Amino acid sequence: MTQTIAPRVRSLVLLLLAAAGLLLAGAAPASAHAALTGSDPQQGAVVDKAPTQVSLTFSETVSLSDDSLRVLDPKGKRADTGAARNVSGTTYAVKLHSGLPDGTYTVTYQVVSADSHPVAGAYTFSIGAPSSTSVTVSDQTAGGGVVGWLYGFGRYVSYAGFTVLAGGAAFVLACWPRGSGVRAVQRLVVSGWVALTAATLGLLLLRGSYTSSGKFGDVFDLDLLGQVLQTKTGAALVSRLLLLAAAALFIAVLFGAYDKREEEEKRDLTFGLAVGGGVVAAGIAATWAMAEHASVGLQAGIAMPVDVVHLLAVAAWLGGLCALLVSLYWAPAKAPLDAGAVRRFSQIAFGSVVALVATGLYQSWRQVGSWTALTGTRYGQLLLVKVGLVMLLVGIAWISRRWTAQLTDPVTATGGKQRECTKERVTARAASGDGKRADAEDGKQAASRSKRTDAADPKRAAQLARQRAAMDTAHQKRVRDADPIRHGLRRSALAEAGVAVALLTVTTLLTSTEPGRTVEEAEAATSASSSSSSDAGAVTLDMTFDTGGADGKGVVRLDIDPARVGGNEMHVYVQRPNGRAFDIPEVKVAFTLESKDIGPLPVVPDHITTGHWSANGVQIPMAGEWNIAVTVRTSDIDQTTVSKNAQIG
Incomplete structure (x- = not known):
């Protein structure tokens, strides 16, 4: 039975890992964790005279580099004087050259939010009157591309490595000290350390390119690496590497001196190793808490230790589960996993679940903030999947606990089987007494021949001894694997591990997704800004569209200023769902006043720059509630028309 199960187990594990990889590969690029909530001059604004500076306001603090904020004139030349600075709070500004000519200017920004994620974008404003511009904004999402994918994969591997490292070591110390001598368990924990160390080094090298150019060639740029080391994230990654050096010493003791001690000596050493290992594990978990979501926003002083407890609970449960699974399948027949170890792990897993529920509820409240964000934002939707x-x-773990209870019951697990085996032996003796005596005689003769062979050929004797030992081991393994209770526990533990792979994937995606509370706060700030523009006389309309073709979804924003009878200035901005500028073949606008049977009045705006069209002197002949229809074409055959009503005049 074991020979048929093992290939299935390997196939299932490989399938789960492949599915997790596909989920990571197909995931959308990381959303911006600091949203642009305001600017001066505003997007699409036309100012009479050149401003002295351009300022941007974000939803949270950001980190700047020398070229974080750039202002480009219509010819693509720099119009700013240099490095940006923090003006106040979350507002940042860059000064402009004096005597700038009229035309359309492009503002680009590439910053890093306080929770370590890159944020990029661009918009335009005009001095005097709009004009054509030679500036094209790259459609590359911040943190995207090959470097972004590698960085995301490195994050996943680092979480998985920490889980296996910390959870596997905890399983050995708290549940099964004899497991320190089992090669399969040793390889599991060491592989967790190797994976976490390699992923941390990779993240450190990728970080500079990930937050700036996005080019793979910049991964080994020492100047970028030096800049990364001066950031909060760089300090966290270096701290993690130092702690991993201490973890290597811990592993050497756990699988070296600790394994060679007698049982009495192990009890004395277990406490010291548990304290030291706990401190190192908590320190490694803190490197995530100090640089990501927990370190910014509401109640950061409470959120960071809560995040550490959450990560440790995940490692104790899921990492211990991996160690349990390895022990159930690959522990040597002479030293099988005992029922007491399974029972102790069950208790630890239950405590970990309680800790996860408590810390998870707090984290959910802090990051989501409202019921609408729970269902209306990507972060909230991923959180529901995680729940x-x-x-x-937990349901599968409950089934595992039932198998564990049967495994630890001496009557069902051992006594019953012993009685059955005894009955079978008695029946066999009664049915074949003569055969037994004959076998006994044959056995004596074989033993006599074996003794003569041993005396004549020591090498042959050693070979026969090894064969007998291998046969005994194989027999013990067959007897152990035939236990239906142990087999049921294996299957439920394997199912838990499969769900844990998916859970770890969703958790990784959550850490790279903009929290729901931040999304709603940014939308509220943007709405307030748009409302203030409308009060000043302008009209701003946002309309989502879907042409039905490939890459056919997006948002079109239409600005009409001053939204009055007579001549008006109109700007059309087309963006992808992720907020990036979106160039499409054609945009057309039509105005209709249905109450007076006027229109449609067609307007074909001029293409200004990536995702931006403009038209001057748009004539509105009469005040009223106008229907404004925008036709967007994303390919030769894919187009759609979306419309909204607006009060003009």
Whole structure:
């Protein structure tokens, strides 16, 4: 039975890992964690005279580099004087050259939010009157491309490595000290350390390119690496490497001196190793808490230790589960995993679930903030998926606890089997007494021949001894694997591990997704800004569209200023769902006043720059509630028309 199960187990594990990889590969690029909530001059604004500076306001503090904010004139030349500075709070500004000519200017920004994620974007404003511009803004999403994918994969590997490293070591110390001598368990924990160390080094090298150019060739740029080391994230990654050096010493003791001690000596050493390992594990977990979501926003002083507890609970449960699974399948027959170890792990897993629920509820409240954000933002939707996976995992764990209870019951697990085996032996003796005596005689003769062979050929004797030992080991393994209770526990633990892979993937995606609370705060600030523009006489309309073709989804924003009878200035901005500028083949606008049967009045705006069209002197002949229809064409055959009503005049 074991020979048929093992290939299935390997296939299932490989399938789960492949599915996790595909989920990571197909995930959208990381959303910006600091949203642009305001600017001066505003997007699409036409100012009478050149401003002295351009300022941007974000939803949270950001980190700047020398070229974080740039202002380009219509010919693509720099119009700013240099490095940006913090003006106040979350507002940052860059000064402009004096005597700038009229025309359309492009503002680009590339910053890093306080929770370590890159944020990029661009918009235009005009001095005097709009003009054509030679500036094209790259459609590359901040943190995207090959470097972005590698960085995301490195994050996943680092979480998985920490889980296996910390959880596997905790399983050995708290549940099964004899496991320190099992090669399969040793390889599991060491592989967790190797994965975490390699991923941390990779993230450190990728970080500079990830937050700036996005080019793979810049991964080994020493200047970028030096800049990364001066950031909060760089300090966290270096701290993690130093702690991993201490973890290497811990592993050497755990699988070296600790394994060679007698049982009495192990008890004395276990406490010291548990304290030292706990401190190192908590320190490694803190390197995530000090540089990501927990370090910014509401109640950061409470959120960071809560995040550390959450990560440790995940490692104790899921990492211990991996160690349990390895022990159930690959522990040597002479030293199988005992029922007491399974029972102790069950208790630790239960405590970890309680800690996860408590810390998870706090984190959810802090990051989501409202019921609408729970269902209306990507972060909230991923969180719901995570909650569902945790509930499924708890359900499977409950089944595992039932198998554990049977495994630890001496009557069902051992006594019953012993009685059955005894009955079978008695029946066999009664049915074949003569055969037994004959076998006994044959056995004596074989033993006599074996003794003569041993005396004559020591090498042959050693070979026969090894063969007998291998046969005994194989027999013990067959007897152990035939236990239906142990087999059921294996299957439930394997199912838990499969769900844990998906859970770890969703958790990684959550850490790279903009929290729901931040999304709603940014939208509220943007709405307030748009409302203030409308009060000043301008009209801004946002309309989502879907032409039905490939890459056919987006948002079109239409600005009409001053929205009155007579001549008006109109700007049309087309963006992808992720907020990046979106160039499409054609945009057309039509105005209709249905109450007076006027229109449609067509307007074909001029293309200004990437995702931006403009038209001057748009004539509105009469005040009223106008229907404004925008036709967007994303390919030769894919187009659609979206419309909204607006009060003009």
